[in-house]
Amino acid sequence: MFQIPMSINVTNQNYRRKLSYLILIIVLVFVTITYPLKRFYNRTEDDENIIPYSDQNIDTEHQYPFYKGCKQVDAYVNDLEYHKMNATCVMLTRNEEIEDVIKTIESLESHFNQWYHYPYVFLNDEPFTNEFIERVKQHTNSDVQFGTINQLDWNFPEEVEKSFEYREALLEQGDRGVMYGYMESYHKMCRFYSGLFYRHPLVRSYEWYWRIEPDVDFFCDITYDPFYEMKRHGKRYGFTVVIQEIYATVPNLFRATRSYINQNKIKMGSLWKLFTDTYEYADTEEPYLKKTVFREADLYYKISQKVAIDHLVKVSQENGESNLNDEKNEEGLRHLINRAQSKVPIFERKFDNEDYNGCHFWSNFEIAKRDVFDNPVYDNYFKHLEKLGGFWKERWGDAPVHSLGLALTLDFEQVHYFRDIGYRHSSLQHCPNNAPTKPKIPYVSGESKYDRSHSTLYDKPSEFGSGCRCQCPEVEYDVEDYSFPCMDRWLELGFEVENNFNFKDGKYYPYMNLSSFENGIKNDFETRF
Ligand SMILES: Nc1nc2c(ncn2[C@@H]2O[C@H](COP(=O)(O)OP(=O)(O)O)[C@@H](O)[C@H]2O)c(=O)[nH]1
Ligand SMILES: *[C@@H]1O[C@H](CO)[C@@H](O)[C@H](O)[C@H]1NC(C)=O
Ligand SMILES: *[C@@H]1O[C@H](CO)[C@@H](O)[C@H](O)[C@H]1NC(C)=O
Numbered sequence: 001m002f003q004i005p006m007s008i009n010v011t012n013q014n015y016r017r018k019l020s021y022l023i024l025i026i027v028l029v030f031v032t033i034t035y036p037l038k039r040f041y042n043r044t045e046d047d048e049n050i051i052p053y054s055d056q057n058i059d060t061e062h063q064y065p066f067y068k069g070c071k072q073v074d075a076y077v078n079d080l081e082y083h084k085m086n087a088t089c090v091m092l093t094r095n096e097e098i099e100d101v102i103k104t105i106e107s108l109e110s111h112f113n114q115w116y117h118y119p120y121v122f123l124n125d126e127p128f129t130n131e132f133i134e135r136v137k138q139h140t141n142s143d144v145q146f147g148t149i150n151q152l153d154w155n156f157p158e159e160v161e162k163s164f165e166y167r168e169a170l171l172e173q174g175d176r177g178v179m180y181g182y183m184e185s186y187h188k189m190c191r192f193y194s195g196l197f198y199r200h201p202l203v204r205s206y207e208w209y210w211r212i213e214p215d216v217d218f219f220c221d222i223t224y225d226p227f228y229e230m231k232r233h234g235k236r237y238g239f240t241v242v243i244q245e246i247y248a249t250v251p252n253l254f255r256a257t258r259s260y261i262n263q264n265k266i267k268m269g270s271l272w273k274l275f276t277d278t279y280e281y282a283d284t285e286e287p288y289l290k291k292t293v294f295r296e297a298d299l300y301y302k303i304s305q306k307v308a309i310d311h312l313v314k315v316s317q318e319n320g321e322s323n324l325n326d327e328k329n330e331e332g333l334r335h336l337i338n339r340a341q342s343k344v345p346i347f348e349r350k351f352d353n354e355d356y357n358g359c360h361f362w363s364n365f366e367i368a369k370r371d372v373f374d375n376p377v378y379d380n381y382f383k384h385l386e387k388l389g390g391f392w393k394e395r396w397g398d399a400p401v402h403s404l405g406l407a408l409t410l411d412f413e414q415v416h417y418f419r420d421i422g423y424r425h426s427s428l429q430h431c432p433n434n435a436p437t438k439p440k441i442p443y444v445s446g447e448s449k450y451d452r453s454h455s456t457l458y459d460k461p462s463e464f465g466s467g468c469r470c471q472c473p474e475v476e477y478d479v480e481d482y483s484f485p486c487m488d489r490w491l492e493l494g495f496e497v498e499n500n501f502n503f504k505d506g507k508y509y510p511y512m513n514l515s516s517f518e519n520g521i522k523n524d525f526e527t528r529f
């Protein structure tokens with residue numbers, strides 16, 4: 001029988017160093033073979049040279065900016081193929097936010113709409129004041145419409161609002177410090193954007209919309225028509241920021257989503273992979289792996305562990321007392337101890353063998369086709385969520401609801417990352433490098449008040465830049481580089497699509513053939529020392 005040797009002739013430190021080298025090698029090999037991107041956010045001191053995403057070329061076959069750098073607007077618009085789209089800019093807001101509303105309009109007009117003149121729709125749960133309407137009209141030449149949201153739509157059902165549980169739920173979320181949890185109006189806003197905005201008659205009179213908010217900034221010129229390009233490229237939903245939700249706001253959202261999927265036998269689109277981890281990731285009958293492996297990154301470590309332990313067991317069976325100085329045995333032993341000490345992890349969000357990773361597109365910016373939401377699958381999804389009361393029992397945000405809801409029907413390829421659009425909302429921003437500037441496109445204003453043909457303040461161009469005349473404010477970080485794990489996942493998926501995507505009809509296909517994968521690792525192991 002195998003016996004645990006009482007003294008191992010290496011110090012703990014020595015071992016740790018070896019192990020970290022080993023892991024580093026594994027990670028490096030792994031990263032190089034699977035995709036050429038290096039994670040920036042999660043880098044360690046050893047990875048000082050890793051280049052931030054924002055300075056890399058991250059294009060893949062299906063994901064790339066429609067254009068890099070500026071277009072000549074006149075020529076673009078006069079192209080015979082081009083036609084203006086049935087589209088509008090939509091903002092839900094309150095009268096008292098007028099100054100911030102104007103800031104947004106000026107920014108959007110100056111960087112985009114002075115050339116394209118798409119109309120605006122403003123929505124409010126109260127009537128807009130004349131002052132609000134006049135001020136808005138002073139700041140754009142485009143058509144502007146103002147809509148009031150019916151109180152029956154805006155509020156929760158009367159019996160809910162009258163109930164003790166409703167008040168208590170808001171208070172309790174406040175006490176727990178759930179972000180905006182105590183704010184009744186915020187809950188209503190999230191509910192409205194989750195399930196009602198796309199049914200408002202003013203919004204329904206357009207096919208496409210661009211959602212905007214008060215007090216946001218655009219930093220680059222958008223000299224092409226994003227609606228038209230989306231249509232041309234088969235895209236239906238576009239975003240600028242993908243980020244992780246605060247878990248406390250949505251503890252039961254994923255459970256509710258899974259129950260809707262199960263009841264209605266929904267076959268999700270491949271976008272589902274952006275938001276979920278599956279525990280059926282690897283094709284294996286090995287019980288330990290089945291329980292613990294759900295990401296490619298875990299797979300490599302766990303199988304290496306298994307290979308080393310298998311080796312140890314085999315050697316000890318073959319010659320009773322094993323050679324304690326054999327480094328392979330030593331590694332196996334360490335792994336065995338590690339594995340024995342490690343628990344099968346508990347995942348709070350695991351339902352139906354899946355786990356929501358909390359990622360979502362930030363919905364304060366959306367450019368989309370209205371019917372990505374205005375369709376029976378999504379609409380019934382919203383009704384299902386509404387019935388469960390999560391918009392007040394918890395503080396389900398419209399962003400995670402939109403994202404999971406989109407994934408019920410959309411494939412990854414139908415979503416577009418507007419990498420070239422510089423955008424700030426609250427304290428987060430994404431702002432691209434300017435594209436290389438040849439040929440030089442002169443600035444021609446669409447409206448004289450936006451003339452800046454003599455401006456020289458634009459950021460310097462950069463090799464992999466995509467922006468047009470960006471002026472990015474100096475900030476510590478760009479969300480593109482720091483949105484772990486969501487941007488990483490987004491980019492991984494881009495490469496997975498090229499490498500034969502393993503998702504179809506709402507089901508994962510085992511991505512890894514574990515026997516052949518294991519054989520590869522075994523070979524490495526045997527020849528390594
Ligand atoms: N009419 C109206 N608009 C609201 C209300 N609450 C939020 N909004 C709007 O909904 C959007 C999101 O709200 P905001 O406070 O910016 O939330 P945040 O972006 O998540 O911090 C903004 O466009 C607000 O103007 C409300 O009670 N009434
Ligand atoms: C835009 O699309 C909406 C919804 O499909 C339709 O009702 C409307 O007539 C269209 N408007 C134009 C100008 O084509
Ligand atoms: C996986 O690989 C093994 C060994 O390389 C092979 O025998 C097996 O048929 C493969 N399984 C699948 C499902 O491809």
Ligand SMILES: [Mg+2]
Binds near residue numbers: 213364
């Ligand atoms: Mg906001």
